[in-house]
Amino acid sequence: MEYALPTAPGPFIQLGRTLVADALKMRRTAALWLALGGGALPVLLNLLIFYFKGHLLVKPGQNPWPQYVGMSWQTASVLLLPLFVVLLSGLVVNLENRGGWRQLLAQPVGRGAVFGSKLLLLLVLNAVAQALYVLLLLGAGVLLGWLKPAIGFQQHSISLLPVLRMLGHTYVATLGILGVQYALALAFRGFVGPLAAGIASIVSALTLLRWEYIDLVPYAAPTRVLRLLEGDTQLHVAAALTPVEWYSLGWFALAVLVGYLLLLRRPITD
Amino acid sequence: MRSVSTAAPLLESHDLSFRFGARPVLHALNLQVEAGSIYGFLGPNGAGKSTTMRLLLGLLRPASGTVRLFGHELARHRVALLGRVGALIESPSLYDHLTGRENVEATRRLRGVPAHRTAEVLALVGLSADAHRPAREYSLGMRQRLGLALALLPDPDLLLLDEPTNGLDPTGIIEMRALLRSLCHEYGKTILVSSHLISEIEKTVTHVGVIQRGRLAFQGSLPDLQRLQTGRAQLVLETENAATCRQLLPHLLAGATVAGSGTLQLPWLSREHTAELAAGLASVGQPIYGLRQEQPTLEDTFLHLTEAGRSE
Secondary structure (H helix, E strand, O other), X not given: OOOOOOOOOOHHHHHHHHHHHHHHHOOOXXXXXXXXXXXXXXXXXXXXXXXXXXXXXXXXXXXXXXXXXXXXXXXXXXXXXXXXXXXXHHHHHHOOOOOHHHHHHOXXXXXXXXXXXXXXXXXXXXXXXXXXXXXXXHHHHHHHHHHOHXXXXXXXXXXXXXXXXXXXXXXXXXXHHHXXXXXXXXXXXXXXHHHHHXXXXXXXHHHOOOOOOHHHOHHHXXXXXXXXXXXXXXXXXXXXXXXXXXXXXXXXXXXXXXXXXXXXXXXXXX | OOOXXXXXXXXXXXXXXXXXXXXXXXXXXXXXXXXXXXXXXEOOOOXXXXXXXXXXXXXXXXXXXXXXXXXXXXXXXXHHHHOOEEEEOOOOOOOOOOEHHHHHHHHHHHHOOXXXXXXXXXXXXXXXXXXXXXHHHOOHHHHHHHHHHHHHOOOOOEEEEEOOOOXXXXXXXXXXXXXXXXXXXXXXXXXXXXXXXXXXXXOOOOEEEEEEOOEEEEEEXXXXXXXXXXXXXXXXXXXXXXXXXXHXXXXXXOOOEEEEOOEEEEEOOOHHHHHHHHHHHHHOOOOOOEEEEEOOOHHHHHHHHHHHXXXX
16 A cells, blocks of 8 residues: 655745744743833833933934934944844744754754744844834834923924934844844753853953954944934934945854754754 | 565654764664554663654654655655654643643644644543643643644644653543544554553553664564463462472472462463373372462563563
8 A cells, every 4th residue: 555645835834834833932922022122121211311311411402303312222222232132032942942842843844944934033023123112212202292392302303214224224233143143042952051142242242342343243233333323403324234234144144044054953852 | 675565554664773972772673553553662761762753753863774654755755744643752842831722723823734623632632621721830641631632633644652641640541541542443543652661551552562772672463462471471389388399399390489488480381281280289298279370461571571682
């Protein structure tokens, strides 16, 4: 008796199914709360600064928006954003570290789909978190206009295009960290390892900010793109990608390849 | 060349070997699981059962040898073949932050199984009432049953269950046995179930494979295993004084061991030998309180097989 070979679902169907399952697994996780609420911290800090000390920071009659957005972006990008990406990638991968891998990889989906699904999930969560941050930032500016009319948030406006461009630049700048941390999380098979490596890398990057080759270090990229924020009276952000961002994309591509090979060749013994 | 039989095994491994680093774990394993059977995969802890299960699912890459499921090579068609396989490997890996139902849903979506299956498998393993509770509140037995629900989700033709009775109470074990029998006999599933206790599965299985130190010590049907036992039957004699009997009848009681002050045990040879012994005892004036043939239990045979492997 010969058995007919069952048909395998196509690679995109496998990826889609894995992604839907992975999205369901995010319910009630720290990773999801981090992505949804992580942007609130820098916004809240700057809201308090401008509420209590805004009159000292902004000259009378000046547009407060560029300074407000710039200060907040700085708070977010230097330390909090790299830390967020490190935590997010670690938490998402760690969901599978208590036996989930053997359950997941014994299902009829390829390892490529498993790898791709988690990567897409990370990219989406990172984008959602940064978009929410911008929404909160702008919302808090409007709120400041009501609470402290004297600072001038209501009298002046901010054009959205430079803010959105900055969002894009920052997102691209975080991709290098995201890729490297994802690969590290797959390599370490635990939460603490990639977290420690990530924090050490962030601290090293910030220490080396004046090094001539710092643009090559992905963990410094979100800080390095802050230079694109220009203008006192109105915000200006250039559209073109800077070398830092190209390096970040390069790191992302390399790390994704390494991470994929790691998962592909990994014996599932846990 | 492999001969083509009329019914190709649903699952077979050919010279399957595996090593962790330099340490060999499995040696040229040739498993054959026929369609419609319940194959009990037995061996002491650490003999290589879980490693074999992982190789059969493609979680590990063999050092050499092949695995064929449904007649096709696993290494080449893993995704297609696993679509017809349900598996429970060791303690089920559940997402503790999700409810029982969400755990099933996650696997259901991953496999693209129709939505109604979630409620069906939860009912089948008796977890419908607890499906809304987070899995971290589940007892070991409930986790095991939820793991089984995940394995049954795609209505698979082949079930691979690694120690499914682990953590179950006696009622749970009996229910699991009944479930396995009904899955096999009523729904035509082929089941490979591993255990380190033969007593747990001897009432359920149709075929047995015994693994010891990474080698297959026995493989065959349950009657085959029982036949293996008959050569090891014992004759037990209850009398007044065992030692005296042995002195009086040195030839007839040559292979006997004293099991108690009034009990002798010797290998069962034949009916004639038994009659001769009874006559001999009567002739030397020793009482016979009892004379019976004792079959070793399957457990004894299992121990004998695994100990033989150990003393190699």
